[in-house]
Amino acid sequence: MKPNPKLLLVLLTFGVVLVTGFKSTTADYVRPPPRENLQFPWNPKPSSHPQQVHISLAGEKQIRVTWITDDHSAQSVVKYGKQSGKYDSLAEGESTSYSYFLYNSGKIHHTVIGPLEDDTIYYYQCGGEGPEFRFKTPPSKFPITFAVAGDLGQTGWTKSTLDHLDKCKYDVHMIPGDLSYADFIQHKWDTFGELVQPLASTRPWMVTQGNHEKEHIPLITEEFASYNARWKMPYEESGSGSNLYYSFDVAGVHVIMLGSYTDYDESSDQYSWLKADLSKVDREKTPWLIVLFHVPWYNSNEAHQCEGDNMMESMEHLLYSAGVDLVLAGHVHAYERSKRVYGGKSDSCGAVHITIGDGGNREGLAHRYKNPKPEWSVFREASFGHGELKIVNASHAFWTWHRNDDDEPVKSDEVWITSLNGSGCIAERSYELRKILAAP
Ligand SMILES: *[C@@H]1O[C@H](CO)[C@@H](O)[C@H](O)[C@H]1NC(C)=O
Numbered sequence: 001m002k003p004n005p006k007l008l009l010v011l012l013t014f015g016v017v018l019v020t021g022f023k024s025t026t027a028d029y030v031r032p033p034p035r036e037n038l039q040f041p042w043n044p045k046p047s048s049h050p051q052q053v054h055i056s057l058a059g060e061k062q063i064r065v066t067w068i069t070d071d072h073s074a075q076s077v078v079k080y081g082k083q084s085g086k087y088d089s090l091a092e093g094e095s096t097s098y099s100y101f102l103y104n105s106g107k108i109h110h111t112v113i114g115p116l117e118d119d120t121i122y123y124y125q126c127g128g129e130g131p132e133f134r135f136k137t138p139p140s141k142f143p144i145t146f147a148v149a150g151d152l153g154q155t156g157w158t159k160s161t162l163d164h165l166d167k168c169k170y171d172v173h174m175i176p177g178d179l180s181y182a183d184f185i186q187h188k189w190d191t192f193g194e195l196v197q198p199l200a201s202t203r204p205w206m207v208t209q210g211n212h213e214k215e216h217i218p219l220i221t222e223e224f225a226s227y228n229a230r231w232k233m234p235y236e237e238s239g240s241g242s243n244l245y246y247s248f249d250v251a252g253v254h255v256i257m258l259g260s261y262t263d264y265d266e267s268s269d270q271y272s273w274l275k276a277d278l279s280k281v282d283r284e285k286t287p288w289l290i291v292l293f294h295v296p297w298y299n300s301n302e303a304h305q306c307e308g309d310n311m312m313e314s315m316e317h318l319l320y321s322a323g324v325d326l327v328l329a330g331h332v333h334a335y336e337r338s339k340r341v342y343g344g345k346s347d348s349c350g351a352v353h354i355t356i357g358d359g360g361n362r363e364g365l366a367h368r369y370k371n372p373k374p375e376w377s378v379f380r381e382a383s384f385g386h387g388e389l390k391i392v393n394a395s396h397a398f399w400t401w402h403r404n405d406d407d408e409p410v411k412s413d414e415v416w417i418t419s420l421n422g423s424g425c426i427a428e429r430s431y432e433l434r435k436i437l438a439a440p
């Protein structure tokens, strides 16, 4: 039989990708051009119709359901149950709204439901009418998978990231800031809400703020007005006084969401809250400790160089003493993964830092890197994509990064991460941690 030259070429290419793909730590990859902002045709709905439905974790065995109605008399009730069309439970929540210049938001409903069973599908209806939605609660034990993507926006690349996420079997989605890129144009928060609803109504979306959430006009508008009204996170449930920083436990993982755009110095409320939160972490119950914030501390891209330095100076020692395993950041529109680092150098008791600000926003990618590559940087590439973190058990987790141009099953970067809990680092640092926590 004569060999088919096309097939040979495909096999050869595949072979080269297999050999070089996983090992290569620098990219010789031709990047595709940016994509346009998505268009959202006007699609009027009855005024009580639930729009922009998304869910988030809200304390043990509870989920917060958030949606918006044009009708300000619509009730903040959620009917739910384990069978489609049969809602045997009902909860009533709260609502808010905000004005921004000439823009008046719809009624923003936040309703906490539960107690819910773990790893279970629930069907629900918002406001007692309209379409049925469904979500799955996260498991209470390992394994658990997190999807991670920052700096999303609403372009063709965002759509591509969301399509990839949709194919990934994740339990909870985490976003280290920069969601809608509305940038003062408030109705873009609404189109973003519609864009993410198919995913955000089915799995909890846990977010922290980025610079694009600020939308501050001095003397005229408050900071984070839209973000705080629309993306209420479990800050009250975690003893925080601000929606800009909070924490949650899920299946043996303690996740801390910090704010890069609120005070973080040692006399700040955020720092005091962080100390109190860390003092409650029990590594027997949550052997994994993960932190997210927007501005990366370890970044060898030319973009946003040193912007995280002040926050790092005040908080890195505390996180190090607490034995944080992994730090996820955004802001830089590219992907970078570090070794375990502390104080600017690799350190086996430090955290792995990953910058994943490549969700697909309209500002495009950050292509220029500092050379030579710093000793702590393992992999860096300016491409859009998302990450997946599968926590397999108390000691092992598997991190993968998926470039948008590839199929979801193709991993462009992958690494096993082992928890610091079993390492001796925690015991070694416990005196230091107690000293910091005890300081006024
Ligand atoms: C945790 O998972 C890793 C990777 O699959 C495995 O090698 C290890 O034996 C597991 N540990 C336990 C205690 O099961």
Ligand SMILES: *[C@@H]1O[C@H](CO)[C@@H](O)[C@H](O)[C@H]1NC(C)=O
Pocket: 283, 284, 285, 287, 394, 395, 421, 422, 423, 424
């Ligand atoms: C955490 O580490 C300690 C000390 O090595 C160990 O005894 C404990 O079993 C670990 N906890 C978990 C949940 O693996």
